[in-house]
Amino acid sequence: MAAALPSQADVVIVGGGIAGCSIAYHLTKIGITDVVLLERKQLTSGTTWHAAGLMGQLRANRNMTELARYTTELMFDLEKETGQSTGFKQNGSLSTALTEARFEELKRGASMAMSFGLDCHVLTPDALKEMHPLLNTDGVVGGVHLPGDGQTNPIDTTQAFAKGARMGGAKIFEETKVERILVENGRAVGVVTAKGEIRASTVVIAGGMWSRDLGGMVGVNIPLHAAEHFYIVTEPLDGLPGDLPVLRVTDEHAYYKEDAGKILLGCFEPVAKPWGMEGIAEDHAFETLPEDFDHFEPILEMAMNRLPILQEAGIALFFNGPESFTPDDRYILGEAPEVADLFLACGFNSIGIQSSGGVGKVLADWIRDRHPPMDLIDVDCRRMMPFQSNRNYLHDRTTETLGLLYAMHWPNYQPVTARGARRTPLHDKMLNAGAAMGETAGWERPMFFADTAEGRDFGYSYGRPSWFDAVGRECRAMADGVGLFDQSSFPKFLVEGRDACAVLNRISANQVDVEPGRTVYTQWLNERGGIEADLTVTRFSETQFWVVTAGGAQTRDFAWLKKHIPADAHCVAVDITSGLPMIGLMGPQSRALLEKLTGADLSNDSFPFGASRELEIGYAKIRANRLTYVGELGWEIYIPADFAQNVYEAILEAGPEFGLTHCGYFAMGACRTEKGYRHWGHDIGDEDNPLEAGLGFAIAWDKADGFIGRDALLKARADRDAKGALDRRLVQIMIRETGESAPMLYHEEPVLRDGKVVGSITSGAWGHRLHDGKGASIGMGYVSDADGVTLDWISTGDWEVEVAWKRYPIDLQFKPWYDPKSERVKA
Numbered sequence: 001m002a003a004a005l006p007s008q009a010d011v012v013i014v015g016g017g018i019a020g021c022s023i024a025y026h027l028t029k030i031g032i033t034d035v036v037l038l039e040r041k042q043l044t045s046g047t048t049w050h051a052a053g054l055m056g057q058l059r060a061n062r063n064m065t066e067l068a069r070y071t072t073e074l075m076f077d078l079e080k081e082t083g084q085s086t087g088f089k090q091n092g093s094l095s096t097a098l099t100e101a102r103f104e105e106l107k108r109g110a111s112m113a114m115s116f117g118l119d120c121h122v123l124t125p126d127a128l129k130e131m132h133p134l135l136n137t138d139g140v141v142g143g144v145h146l147p148g149d150g151q152t153n154p155i156d157t158t159q160a161f162a163k164g165a166r167m168g169g170a171k172i173f174e175e176t177k178v179e180r181i182l183v184e185n186g187r188a189v190g191v192v193t194a195k196g197e198i199r200a201s202t203v204v205i206a207g208g209m210w211s212r213d214l215g216g217m218v219g220v221n222i223p224l225h226a227a228e229h230f231y232i233v234t235e236p237l238d239g240l241p242g243d244l245p246v247l248r249v250t251d252e253h254a255y256y257k258e259d260a261g262k263i264l265l266g267c268f269e270p271v272a273k274p275w276g277m278e279g280i281a282e283d284h285a286f287e288t289l290p291e292d293f294d295h296f297e298p299i300l301e302m303a304m305n306r307l308p309i310l311q312e313a314g315i316a317l318f319f320n321g322p323e324s325f326t327p328d329d330r331y332i333l334g335e336a337p338e339v340a341d342l343f344l345a346c347g348f349n350s351i352g353i354q355s356s357g358g359v360g361k362v363l364a365d366w367i368r369d370r371h372p373p374m375d376l377i378d379v380d381c382r383r384m385m386p387f388q389s390n391r392n393y394l395h396d397r398t399t400e401t402l403g404l405l406y407a408m409h410w411p412n413y414q415p416v417t418a419r420g421a422r423r424t425p426l427h428d429k430m431l432n433a434g435a436a437m438g439e440t441a442g443w444e445r446p447m448f449f450a451d452t453a454e455g456r457d458f459g460y461s462y463g464r465p466s467w468f469d470a471v472g473r474e475c476r477a478m479a480d481g482v483g484l485f486d487q488s489s490f491p492k493f494l495v496e497g498r499d500a501c502a503v504l505n506r507i508s509a510n511q512v513d514v515e516p517g518r519t520v521y522t523q524w525l526n527e528r529g530g531i532e533a534d535l536t537v538t539r540f541s542e543t544q545f546w547v548v549t550a551g552g553a554q555t556r557d558f559a560w561l562k563k564h565i566p567a568d569a570h571c572v573a574v575d576i577t578s579g580l581p582m583i584g585l586m587g588p589q590s591r592a593l594l595e596k597l598t599g600a601d602l603s604n605d606s607f608p609f610g611a612s613r614e615l616e617i618g619y620a621k622i623r624a625n626r627l628t629y630v631g632e633l634g635w636e637i638y639i640p641a642d643f644a645q646n647v648y649e650a651i652l653e654a655g656p657e658f659g660l661t662h663c664g665y666f667a668m669g670a671c672r673t674e675k676g677y678r679h680w681g682h683d684i685g686d687e688d689n690p691l692e693a694g695l696g697f698a699i700a701w702d703k704a705d706g707f708i709g710r711d712a713l714l715k716a717r718a719d720r721d722a723k724g725a726l727d728r729r730l731v732q733i734m735i736r737e738t739g740e741s742a743p744m745l746y747h748e749e750p751v752l753r754d755g756k757v758v759g760s761i762t763s764g765a766w767g768h769r770l771h772d773g774k775g776a777s778i779g780m781g782y783v784s785d786a787d788g789v790t791l792d793w794i795s796t797g798d799w800e801v802e803v804a805w806k807r808y809p810i811d812l813q814f815k816p817w818y819d820p821k822s823e824r825v826k827a
Contacts, residue, residue, distance in 0.1 A: 005198065011367060015205065024037045033169030092245040101461070223326055229350065237313055324348070330378055335381075430446045434451060449470060450467075476769065497543055506705060520539075617647045630671035630677075733751065747761060794814075
């Protein structure tokens, strides 16, 4: 007799795929045993059952790698604990390169792997052939071997998680469809099923392809879309070695694995086929989609050349099944910003199996503690914008995102599908000025400017990209004249009310109770002292403020702000981003240009750094804040949207006298790196505190009523003072080698002292304004030492950075490389 559905639980999980079962298992492991998992049909019947079961460990950054590595290591213990076989075998993996560019990518990944503590080897074509005798190495440049990778049986692994969860006290109900989430007073309080209602203090949506619609019923944004995913399985092949490593030939969009004496060949083709635009059938379970051999044939033709054994093999199974993909190929995890106590774990982009253990572990901890246990910015659901759930947008972007898994992972890659979603009022003006447009959070943004249409093409490279010279011209022109940026995509929040000052001062680490007409740079911290946001607050009056933050953090930062406004506070926050475009005017001639345009005295005495004033340009009243993110004298000009073009035209008309040059976001990134300005999500995040990041100057230690995170920072400061130094610090890095032979730094390149890895790069760029305009390869990153990171420690030792399996001598310092005394900024 089937057990009765309970009316109450601590946690209800919607979805019985591998993610949902892993979350249930891990919740019981930390003592949360009153868990109910509900599956609409049978466990694994959505996507999990037909997954290829690859278990790769190396991801794009350290924490994502840690989650994948934990999953792999868990497989051994899970099978022992539950007695349920997972089918896991640690046969390693090979990735091959057919071009020098791909080999560069693989070698950069190998250096990252070494930094992360993964066993990784760079191989010649002959060595690849030795490890995989079936491989035709014609055209192969090289490859990498990760011995810790492997493969597993997705159904068996899910059943092992489910059995472990039941052993821990969780209850699992199949054939129980959740019809809607119960929400009361902005909080998830349970679910309604066809069999009754269950109240709960926490609800988790782990519903795979169904998650978007389920969340949408209660206003929760879950941007994902299903796509068809293809593979074939051969008939049994005599003498096929059972220990073949998983093989990836990403330049041919293909992966291969040995599967019970057969070969499974799957692909991530460049142009995918979205599926399910009209919804998913009610009876969908263990369902396959119609074959499309014409779509798969180009992959198979390349595969028969790469593994000649396939030329004689029969095809036992041609498989096509749906999997869900997100707009940026990263999964969706965490507490929904729209509804408290509702957690999400979905959109796994074909890496759900290898991510399952890590996802279950961190989400269980997140549910218990109500904050993420580690930096999960990459996959945090709060990175998504509401418009990204638009069906047309998801359909169009999904044609690209599936293939991007195996495409070249170029630095600064700009998607080519679903473009033009968000355009600033100056969009056409920027195009007319020669802008090459990129995309951030849906915004079309000028990345660089070129004189010809051909020059606007994005020619990607791990070395100097096609826009290298254009960006250099912009940076140098800004250093001499005035650079104009369209910064309209920066989110802006209006905060007002008689309690607005107290609310913002409690959230902000710096003192924002300043006289009207001042702008304050500050961080918003969590209770652990980690940096949740990096932004400015401008005060206009006793009761009115502006918050301006980073382009990709709009949803996250607005949710954080609203969450920390007490229910009884007389304070309202409104997102005014769309109605308030912004132009940045940066460079030594910006004062002279603006004085001509406004007729105002903008001298240091009249308009010091950090001041904010209302001025007139053209026929508009604008707000000017004297700030910079590029390390030059500059102003941010905020304009009502209906006046933006008039103001721009006035600036453009007056500009030539002052050397006005249009500048893009690549130049901004290069200049801010030269100046050591931190970027939230790269250089600072929720695991980094301001002391480690060198931002102690932005902490108001003694302000009345304190601030969120103050106790944690006081402890960190006391520990630093007792030892005489912090164990971890952000430093500025420069490669000694100059000219075209100097490699470009991007992210996660390991930093070594006396041959030992002590840190990694968080941001890299070419510093075009350095060395009298000749430039240098620079970056910033954290280094650590148990005895303390001191000036003496960083100025001694043999320092190197490893790039693509090769080491380069570097110099380090705490100060920025460009204008370390900020004389240009405050000129």
